Amino acid sequence: MNTHETPGAVGPAVTFGxxxxxxxxxxxxxxxxxxxxxxRLPELQRRFPQVPERVWSRPAPADGREFAAAVAGMAPVVTAAAAAGHRTGGRSAFHHGR
Incomplete structure (x- = not known):
């Protein structure tokens, strides 16, 4: 173990993997x-008729741009959580999603 490492700390593969x-x-x-x-939305509606219509209408199918924007919006959050985990040896509450 390197003398600069914290005992029990995890490596970058754990925090950035x-x-x-x-x-x-x-x-x-x-x-x-x-x-x-x-x-699949019509099939799901037929398969689960007990689900109220308002539930099906809320998550209207996202087009490619909307989904890409959602993924791009989450990327900085996921990266920041990984960096926080790396800085703290995996102990960051943000890294753990708390």
Missing amino acids: PPAAWAVHDLEELPAVPGWSRD
């Missing part, structure tokens, strides 16, 4: 989600 996986996952979803939600 999950955000990297999130980025890869969301990049893969960018082309898929808008079409999926648009195509």
Whole structure:
């Protein structure tokens, strides 16, 4: 162990690995989600008729730009949480989502 490391601290793979996986996952979803939600909404409405109509109308299927904006809006938050975790050896409450 390096003398500058905090005992029990986690390394960068632990703090930056999950955000990297999130980025890869969301990049893969960018082309898929808008079409999926648009195509599946009628099927979900038929499958779950007990769900009130107001619930189905609220999350109108996002188009590609809206979904990309949502992903881009979350990227700084996820990156900041990872950086906080890295700075604190994985102990940051922000990193843990608390």
